[in-house]
Amino acid sequence: MIKAYAAFEPHGELSAYQYEAGELSAHEVEIDVLFSGLCHSDISMIDNEWGATEYPLIPGHEVVGKIAKVGSAVTQLNKGQVVGLGWHAGFCDECTMCHSGDHNLCTSAQPTIIGHHGGFAEKVRAAANSVVVIPEGIELESAGPLFCAGITVFNPLVQFAIKPTDKVAVIGIGGLGHLAVQFLNAWGCHVTAFTSSDQKRQEALDLGADATLNSRDEAEIASAAGRFDFILSTVNVKLDWNLYVSTLAPKGRLHFVGATLEPLDLAVFPMMLGQRSVSGSPVGSPATIAKMLQFAQLHNIKPVIEKYKFADINKAISHLRSGKAHYRVVLEH
Numbered sequence: 001m002i003k004a005y006a007a008f009e010p011h012g013e014l015s016a017y018q019y020e021a022g023e024l025s026a027h028e029v030e031i032d033v034l035f036s037g038l039c040h041s042d043i044s045m046i047d048n049e050w051g052a053t054e055y056p057l058i059p060g061h062e063v064v065g066k067i068a069k070v071g072s073a074v075t076q077l078n079k080g081q082v083v084g085l086g087w088h089a090g091f092c093d094e095c096t097m098c099h100s101g102d103h104n105l106c107t108s109a110q111p112t113i114i115g116h117h118g119g120f121a122e123k124v125r126a127a128a129n130s131v132v133v134i135p136e137g138i139e140l141e142s143a144g145p146l147f148c149a150g151i152t153v154f155n156p157l158v159q160f161a162i163k164p165t166d167k168v169a170v171i172g173i174g175g176l177g178h179l180a181v182q183f184l185n186a187w188g189c190h191v192t193a194f195t196s197s198d199q200k201r202q203e204a205l206d207l208g209a210d211a212t213l214n215s216r217d218e219a220e221i222a223s224a225a226g227r228f229d230f231i232l233s234t235v236n237v238k239l240d241w242n243l244y245v246s247t248l249a250p251k252g253r254l255h256f257v258g259a260t261l262e263p264l265d266l267a268v269f270p271m272m273l274g275q276r277s278v279s280g281s282p283v284g285s286p287a288t289i290a291k292m293l294q295f296a297q298l299h300n301i302k303p304v305i306e307k308y309k310f311a312d313i314n315k316a317i318s319h320l321r322s323g324k325a326h327y328r329v330v331l332e333h
């Protein structure tokens with residue numbers, strides 16, 4: 001039996017829950033969970049905001065742990081290794097996307113917390129092809145958030161070949177956004193942080209931003225007209241997207257990683273005349289996660305965390321819901 005914390009209904013509190021994991025399959029590993037980050041997507045899943053939740057739901061997809069058991073066909077991982085597990089707990093390894101290294105775009109990928117038990121538990125299982133070894137020297141208690149928040153904001157820099165000469169902006173300085181500011185600063189870019197919080201403006205500068213603007217103030221946003229080569233939105237709410245498109249330079253891109261639910265209502269002419277684009281992406285592949293870990297280590301990039309005990313999991317969730325998390329909640333046993 002694996003001891004875990006589960007939600008049983010939308011908006012419900014988590015409570016202790018045990019499940020029978022059965023025999024470990026040949027390609028899986030079992031991980032003893034040391035730390036697990038709390039992502040806003042865990043809350044969206046608890047609340048069934050995306051219509052994909054199966055209850056009981058065991059959230060948790062920013063796991064740091066030690067390999068406790070290895071399936072009979074696993075050759076690349078060993079018992080005792082310290083690893084991370086993110087949004088995906090397995091890939092088919094047979095489709096064109098997997099063959100191209102774009103595992104995060106595999107249409108048969110197994111999400112860690114959809115139809116699968118996640119990391120708010122003593123143990124979690126995953127296919128070996130989704131687990132990434134954490135290099136020595138990376139601080140373990142803060143490493144979990146790199147496996148979802150971190151890779152989600154790092155991957156677009158690789159996908160779209162962001163240049164050090166680019167002027168970039170990050171909208172929303174939360175779990176994802178505070179890491180985006182750090183990565184983009186180390187990437188060499190001029191970074192503007194859009195935040196709705198006055199308090200976070202100074203903190204964003206301390207994290208490596210060169211400028212800050214209020215993400216909800218029309219005049220401040222308009223003052224950046226034509227400025228950015230790349231904007232990364234990490235918010236889960238609707239903002240004035242046409243106004244943000246007007247802050248893009250010609251050929252600029254507004255890229256969504258925040259799961260805003262309301263459809264976009266965008267004027268075509270500013271995109272057409274300036275050849276601007278709007279796009280989105282999910283997390284990143286295991287190979288890009290490994291690259292990100294090396295980059296984070298080289299540049300001393302670390303999630304800023306607040307630790308809670310698993311026993312206080314509901315307090316931790318309320319804290320993130322209140323918008324006061326600074327900047328990522330991490331659970332430990």
Ligand SMILES: NC(=O)c1ccc[n+]([C@@H]2O[C@H](COP(=O)([O-])OP(=O)(O)OC[C@H]3O[C@@H](n4cnc5c(N)ncnc54)[C@H](OP(=O)(O)O)[C@@H]3O)[C@@H](O)[C@H]2O)c1
Pocket residue numbers: 038039040041044148149152171172173174175176177194195196197200215216234235236237256257258259260281282283320325327
């Ligand atoms: N694409 C992917 O693969 C992927 C992966 C992970 C997460 N996500 C999604 O990314 C989003 C962010 O996740 P997270 O864990 O970073 O969440 P988070 O820590 O709660 O941060 C979200 C930030 O959005 C801003 N925000 C929230 N409400 C706002 C409002 N009413 N007006 C303006 N700004 C507001 C806040 O930034 P300020 O305080 O600075 O304004 C907040 O810190 C979620 O939708 C999550 O589901 C997507």
Ligand SMILES: [Zn+2]
Pocket residue numbers: 039040041042061087148149
């Ligand atoms: Zn996540």
Ligand SMILES: [Zn+2]
Pocket residue numbers: 091092093094095096097098099106107108109
């Ligand atoms: Zn595949």
